[in-house]
Each structure stands twice: as C-alpha cells, then as structure tokens.
Amino acid sequence: xxxxxxxxxxxxLSLFAEIYVTTGGGPGLASTNLAYLIFRxxxxxxxxxxxxxxxxLAIVLANIVAFFLVRVVGRSLExxx
Amino acid sequence: xxxxxxKNVRKRFGPQxxxxxxxxxxxxxxxVAIVGPSGCGKxxxxxxxxxxxxxxxxxxxxxxxxxxxxxPARRGLAMVFxxxxxxxxxTVAENMxxxxxxxxxxxxxxxxxxxxxxxxxxxxxxxxRRPRALSGGQLQRVAIGRAMVRQPKxxxxxxxxxxxxxxxxAQMRLELVRLHRDLETTMIYxxxxxxxxxxxxxxxxxxxxxxxxxxxxPMELYQKPATLFAAGFIGAPKMNFLDARVLDASDAQLALxxxxxxxxxxxxxxxxxxxxxxxxLGVRPEHVSIEESGELHGEIKVLEHLGPRTYxxxxxxxxxxxxxxxxxxxxxxxxxxxxxxxxxxxxxVFDAFGRRLT
Amino acid sequence: MKTTWxxxxxxxxxxxxxALAMFFPIFWMFLTGFKTEITAVATPPAAIFRPTLENYSxxxxxxxYVQFAINSVVVALGSxxxxxxxxxxxxxxxxxxxxxxxxxxxxxxxxxxMLPAVGVLVPIYLLWRNFGLLDTRVGLVLIDSISVLPIVxxxxxxxxxxxxxxILEASRMDGATQGQELMHVLLPLxxxxxxxxxxxxxxxxxxxxxxxxxxxxxxxxxxxxFTASFSNPEGLFWAKLSAASTLAIAPILVFGWISxxxxxxxxxFGAVK
Numbered sequence: 001x002x003x004x005x006x007x008x009x010x011x012x013l014s015l016f017a018e019i020y021v022t023t024g025g026g027p028g029l030a031s032t033n034l035a036y037l038i039f040r041x042x043x044x045x046x047x048x049x050x051x052x053x054x055x056x057l058a059i060v061l062a063n064i065v066a067f068f069l070v071r072v073v074g075r076s077l078e079x080x081x
Numbered sequence: 082x083x084x085x086x087x088k089n090v091r092k093r094f095g096p097q098x099x100x101x102x103x104x105x106x107x108x109x110x111x112x113v114a115i116v117g118p119s120g121c122g123k124x125x126x127x128x129x130x131x132x133x134x135x136x137x138x139x140x141x142x143x144x145x146x147x148x149x150x151x152x153p154a155r156r157g158l159a160m161v162f163x164x165x166x167x168x169x170x171x172t173v174a175e176n177m178x179x180x181x182x183x184x185x186x187x188x189x190x191x192x193x194x195x196x197x198x199x200x201x202x203x204x205x206x207x208x209x210r211r212p213r214a215l216s217g218g219q220l221q222r223v224a225i226g227r228a229m230v231r232q233p234k235x236x237x238x239x240x241x242x243x244x245x246x247x248x249x250x251a252q253m254r255l256e257l258v259r260l261h262r263d264l265e266t267t268m269i270y271x272x273x274x275x276x277x278x279x280x281x282x283x284x285x286x287x288x289x290x291x292x293x294x295x296x297x298x299p300m301e302l303y304q305k306p307a308t309l310f311a312a313g314f315i316g317a318p319k320m321n322f323l324d325a326r327v328l329d330a331s332d333a334q335l336a337l338x339x340x341x342x343x344x345x346x347x348x349x350x351x352x353x354x355x356x357x358x359x360x361x362l363g364v365r366p367e368h369v370s371i372e373e374s375g376e377l378h379g380e381i382k383v384l385e386h387l388g389p390r391t392y393x394x395x396x397x398x399x400x401x402x403x404x405x406x407x408x409x410x411x412x413x414x415x416x417x418x419x420x421x422x423x424x425x426x427x428x429x430v431f432d433a434f435g436r437r438l439t
Numbered sequence: 440m441k442t443t444w445x446x447x448x449x450x451x452x453x454x455x456x457x458a459l460a461m462f463f464p465i466f467w468m469f470l471t472g473f474k475t476e477i478t479a480v481a482t483p484p485a486a487i488f489r490p491t492l493e494n495y496s497x498x499x500x501x502x503x504y505v506q507f508a509i510n511s512v513v514v515a516l517g518s519x520x521x522x523x524x525x526x527x528x529x530x531x532x533x534x535x536x537x538x539x540x541x542x543x544x545x546x547x548x549x550x551x552x553m554l555p556a557v558g559v560l561v562p563i564y565l566l567w568r569n570f571g572l573l574d575t576r577v578g579l580v581l582i583d584s585i586s587v588l589p590i591v592x593x594x595x596x597x598x599x600x601x602x603x604x605x606i607l608e609a610s611r612m613d614g615a616t617q618g619q620e621l622m623h624v625l626l627p628l629x630x631x632x633x634x635x636x637x638x639x640x641x642x643x644x645x646x647x648x649x650x651x652x653x654x655x656x657x658x659x660x661x662x663x664x665f666t667a668s669f670s671n672p673e674g675l676f677w678a679k680l681s682a683a684s685t686l687a688i689a690p691i692l693v694f695g696w697i698s699x700x701x702x703x704x705x706x707x708f709g710a711v712k
Binding site: 010013014016017020021034035038039042043048051052054055056058059061062063065066069070073074 | 542546549550553554555556557558559560561562564565648649652653663666667669680
C-alpha cells in the first residue's frame with residue numbers, strides 16, 4: 001500500500017501532458033501545477049533562471065518521497081553482498 | 082588419465098579461511114572419495130580443482146603442471162554437478178555434444194561420440210528428449226554422459242547420488258564402480274555419505290573443518306583411524322567412545338579405568354602416555370558382545386532390528402551410551418540389564434587431542 | 440476452505456467495477472471520435488447518435504499523421520534496442536559478479552526513475568539544442584532510452600538472477616568463454632524475461648509525452664505530440680481530438696493485447712523480487 005502511494009505521489013508531482021493538452025494551465029494559472037509552470041517559464045517566457053529554480057524545487061519534493069520508497073525497495077535486495 | 086596434486090592449498094572468502102593447507106596426491110586412474118560433514122570444505126576443494134573457485138594460496142597440479150591460471154575448460158577435467166546442471170533448453174544429445182560444439186568439432190564426429198557414450202550408458206532412447214521430460218536417474222545419466230563425451234583426464238563428481246532415492250543410489254554406486262573400471266580414468270568423488278566412499282573408492286580422504294583428517298584405503302580408515310573424528314565418521318553405526326584414564330602403561334599393555342572404575346587392559350605398547358592421562362577409548366559395535374562375565378553394565382534402551390543384525394542401544398551405569406551389534410534373532414529386549422564385554426585387542430585409544438595412540 | 444459463490448461475489452463485483460471505470464473513458468473517447476463536434480460537447484452527454492467519419496478523415500488528412508506514426512514506431516523500437524544493448528551487459532555484471540556497491544547502484548538507478556522529468560527540462564533542452572538534437576529522432580531515442588534504462592536494467596537483473604548458477608558453471612566446464620556462455624546459455628534461458636522487458640520498454644516509449652512535446656516540433660514528433668496538437672487557445676476540438684487519440688493508441692493497444700501474457704508474467708516476476 002505504502003509503496004503504491006509513494007509511486008503515485010511521485011508520478012502525480014510531475015503530471016504534465018494532461019494539463020498541456022486540456023487546459024493549458026488556465027484559465028490564468030488555475031490549473032497550472034509545478035511541472036507545467038516550469039515548462040512555461042522555460043519555453044514560453046524563456047526565463048531559464050526561474051525554470052531552473054522550479055526544477056530544483058521539483059527534484060527536492062520528489063526526493064523526499066523517493067527516499068522512503070528506495071528504503072522499502074532496498075529491503076528486497078538484502079541478499080546481495 | 083591424470084595425476085592431481087594439491088600442495089598446501091588454502092582458500093579464503095574475504096577474511097575467513099575455510100580450507101587450511103590441504104596436501105593431497107591422487108594417482109592416475111585412482112578413485113578417490115573426499116568425505117566429510119556439511120561445511121567441511123570438500124565441495125570447495127573440488128571446485129578449486131575444477132577451476133570454478135580461485136585458489137587463494139597453494140598449488141594445484143594436474144599431470145605435474147600448475148593450473149592456477151588455467152581456465153576450467155582447458156584443465157582437461159569434466160564435472161558432474163549435484164543438481165546435474167543440464168541445459169534445459171537443449172535436448173539430451175545437444176547437452177552432451179555442447180562441449181564438442183564449442184570446440185568446433187564437426188557435426189558427424191560429434192554425433193558419433195554422443196552415440197558411443199549413449200550406448201555405454203544405455204540411454205539411446207533418451208537422446209531427443211529435453212531434461213524436463215526425464216526422471217532423476219535419467220538426468221544423472223545424462224550428466225555423466227555429458228562429462229564422458231569430453232574424454233577428460235579426470236572426472237570430478239560433486240555428490241552426484243544425493244538427489245536419488247535409496248534403491249537408485251545403490252544401483253548407481255555399482256554402475257559408477259563398473260564405469261570407473263571400464264574407463265580407467267581418475268575419479269575424484271565428493272560425498273557426505275561414508276557408505277558411498279567405503280564401497281566405491283580406492284582411497285578415502287576424510288575432511289573436517291577445512292583440514293584433511295586422514296587419507297587412506299577404506300580398510301585402513303576403518304581399522305586404523307588416525308583421529309577421533311575419522312574414527313567416528315567412518316563406519317555405521319558410529320564407533321563407541323568411552324572416557325578413560327590411564328592406570329598403567331607397560332611394554333605389553335595399557336591399563337585404563339573406564340566407567341565406574343572398571344579396568345580394561347589393552348594389549349600392545351603405547352607411546353607418549355603416562356598414568357593419570359585422560360584418553361578416549363574407541364570400540365566398534367561389532368566388537369562389543371553380551372556376556373555374563375562382561376565388565377560393563379547397563380540397560381538396553383532401544384533396539385534396531387535390521388534383519389540380519391540387531392543394534393542394541395544401551396545406557397551404561399554412568400550414563401555413557403553404548404551401541405552393541407547382536408545377531409538378528411537375538412532374544413534381548415528393551416529394559417534388559419545385561420553385561421557387556423569389549424574385545425580388548427580391537428580397541429582404539431585416542432589422546433586428549435583426538436590423535437590415535439600407537 | 441470452500442469458496443462459495445457468495446464470498447467471491449464481492450471481489451468480483453469490485454474488480455469489474457474498477458475495470459469498467461478505468462475502461463470507460465477510453466470507450467467514451469472511442470465513441471466520441473465518431474460524433475460531430477456539436478454532438479461531442481452536448482450536455483447531457485449523448486449516448487445515442489448518428490456516427491460520422493468526418494473526424495477521422497480530417498485527422499488523416501493532416502499530412503503529418505503517417506509521419507508521426509512512423510516516428511513513434513522508430514523511437515519506441517530504437518530506444519528499446521539501445522536500452523537493451525546497454526542493459527544486458529550491466530545486468531549480467533551485477534547479477535553474476537556482484538560487489539559491495541552493487542546494491543547501492545541498483546537503488547540509485549531506481550531513484551533516477553523517481554526524478555520528475557521537469558526537474559531537468561532546462562538542462563536537457565539546452566544540451567539538446569547545443570548538440571543539434573532538437574527535433575530529431577536520434578535526440579528523442581537518446582532521451583527515451585535513458586529514461587527507460589533503469590527499468591530495463593532492473594528487470595533484466597532479476598531475470599538473470601533466476602538462471603541457476605550451476606548451469607552457467609557447467610557451460611564454463613564445457614569450454615565456453617564468457618561470450619559463448621552469454622550467447623548459448625544465458626540469453627536463451629532468460630529469453631522470456633528479455634521479451635517481457637522489451638515489450639514493456641516499447642510501450643513506455645510509445646506513450647512517452649513529456650520529452651516528445653518539449654524536444655520536437657515538426658519533423659521528429661511522435662503520436663503523443665500529434666494528439667496534443669489538437670488543443671488550441673480557442674478550445675478543444677473534442678471530436679477530432681478523440682479520433683486522433685484513438686488512432687494514436689490503436690497500434691499500441693493491439694500490440695499490448697497480443698503480448699499481454701508475456702507482459703503479465705514479466706511484470707509480476709520483476710515485482711515479486
């Protein structure tokens with residue numbers, strides 16, 4: 001259960017294509033998530049600095065969840081030297 | 082045909098040493114059985130000879146040439162694995178001819194050799210089958226056949242019979258002996274079953290905890306075990322061991338007190354022994370008999386009826402266990418309290434370190 | 440323990456409900472592809488309508504459908520091939536010659552999969568631009584094979600470990616070099632696992648949208664980008680979008696259906712480890 005929740009969390013954090021196709025982040029910024037925001041900053045506004053900062057934030061967020069997930073998966077590898 | 086020599090071979094896994102300096106010389110065409118309990122290092126030793134494990138220290142020589150840097154395939158050996166290790170995706174014929182195929186032998190010659198071996202092992206009808214369609218005994222034959230096709234200098238067998246049922250084991254033991262005689266090739270056979278070793282080998286090497294306890298012919302090991310461990314390992318049921326203390330040592334005999342102050346006099350001179358020393362007295366079940374004038378007393382706890390023989394498991398008055406061999410139709414019963422006599426000239430004496438006293 | 444039909448009823452109902460719920464949007468999309476634009480957005484939603492093929496013809500008339508379809512195929516197969524070529528030696532080394540660090544490396548590989556792609560959008564975009572890889576199939580194959588590599592390595596690793604080591608030792612005794620051992624024994628024995636891994640990789644690359652949208656425009660885009668292109672600032676052409684989507688997923692749907700047994704087998708093996 002926990003593993004599924006963690007995997008899904010990581011997946012949803014980076015949800016992108018659906019927003020791109022359907023709402024384009026709008027109206028305004030109403031349906032923009034972090035991923036779409038970074039995309040827009042980088043490729044529409046060409047604000048590479050802001051996009052990179054956003055990218056770092058996304059990584060940190062995912063890392064927090066990934067840390068726990070890796071620990072759980074790591075247990076199944078106990079038999080390696 | 083080949084000689085195999087091991088000189089001060091050691092094996093370490095990381096900091097842990099598992100084989101402590103083994104010396105062994107195997108003559109051409111000899112059938113040598115390496116026996117020992119689980120974990121004694123016998124399989125590791127075999128794998129080092131085969132080239133599947135690295136030799137940490139020491140030398141392994143095949144026909145006088147060191148093989149430390151020679152890959153397994155070029156040592157001229159063939160191995161029969163405990164789990165047979167057949168290739169599941171190939172037919173029996175392909176399994177057997179695989180080594181020839183890798184060596185570039187043309188198809189016709191390959192088929193010829195495979196058929197020749199199949200004829201010897203009486204397994205021609207199996208040639209087109211896959212391993213999953215074979216029984217345990219048939220798989221064993223294929224594994225042996227695969228080794229035979231290579232016409233190796235020596236065969237290495239790693240507990241090949243341990244996955245078979247008792248009847249098949251007995252049958253295969255005879256077949257392997259016959260095969261050894263017909264092929265006239267060195268065979269190095271690893272097993273934990275001392276019956277296999279005793280019945281099949283020209284020489285037996287007893288190992289324990291990474292060291293060789295004793296190496297010699299089956300009869301030598303049975304009649305003159307060099308260590309306490311070897312004495313207890315060879316022979317079933319196990320040799321009886323009684324704690325004893327030296328009373329007096331003379332040129333003619335050794336007097337010991339055992340159990341409850343009973344004195345036993347053993348003929349023959351023994352070296353390096355003084356009165357008061359603690360020793361162990363070993364006597365095999367067939368050298369103990371039930372006699373009214375016997376020195377030892379105890380109660381029969383369990384009887385094992387084998388048909389031609391009966392083994393009596395007794396507990397002596399001081400708590401020591403004793404196994405006695407009796408006739409199959411003996412009238413002794415559970416709970417009886419007979420007297421036991423041990424045959425003094427058939428006794429073995431071991432010092433406090435487990436070494437045989439001569 | 441006897442299972443009465445009563446005790447099986449609830450799980451069965453639950454299973455069917457979930458399955459229908461998951462399948463329904465796809466089914467609706469399939470239907471919508473045959474509606475006119477007006478019918479498509481009608482409220483209440485129309486279940487009964489007169490089917491039309493005007494959307495499909497409009498979609499197919501766009502010159503780039505075939506182009507993008509080919510791109511999808513090329514990128515999916517290409518990435519899988521590249522990933523396999525890199526992963527087989529890696530998994531071989533980790534499965535049969537593990538060291539103290541092997542476990543850490545495997546976990547690290549897995550963790551890269553947890554990285555949200557947006558995090559590296561900027562650097563990858565800039566790198567690809569500087570190397571002239573934007574809007575090229577090569578560029579897409581490169582990023583897709585990197586994306587899918589951790590999964591491929593993991594799955595191959597677990598399949599390789601299932602091959603009994605004594606069989607490989609036997610081949611060594613028979614005279615096989617490392618290459619021969621790989622070719623004649625290991626690969627044939629782990630072929631079902633490799634096939635399942637390849638199938639999964641193809642499906643993942645086919646569905647890959649993020650990089651396809653961001654790194655390609657007109658020449659190398661895949662069907663995922665094609666589908667997305669039916670959205671524009673004025674609103675969505677729902678009917679055409681549905682038709683385009685159906686065309687985009689049709690090949691992979693058929694592919695997945697044909698190979699479902701291998702997929703299930705492969706995925707469950709990988710997971711149980």
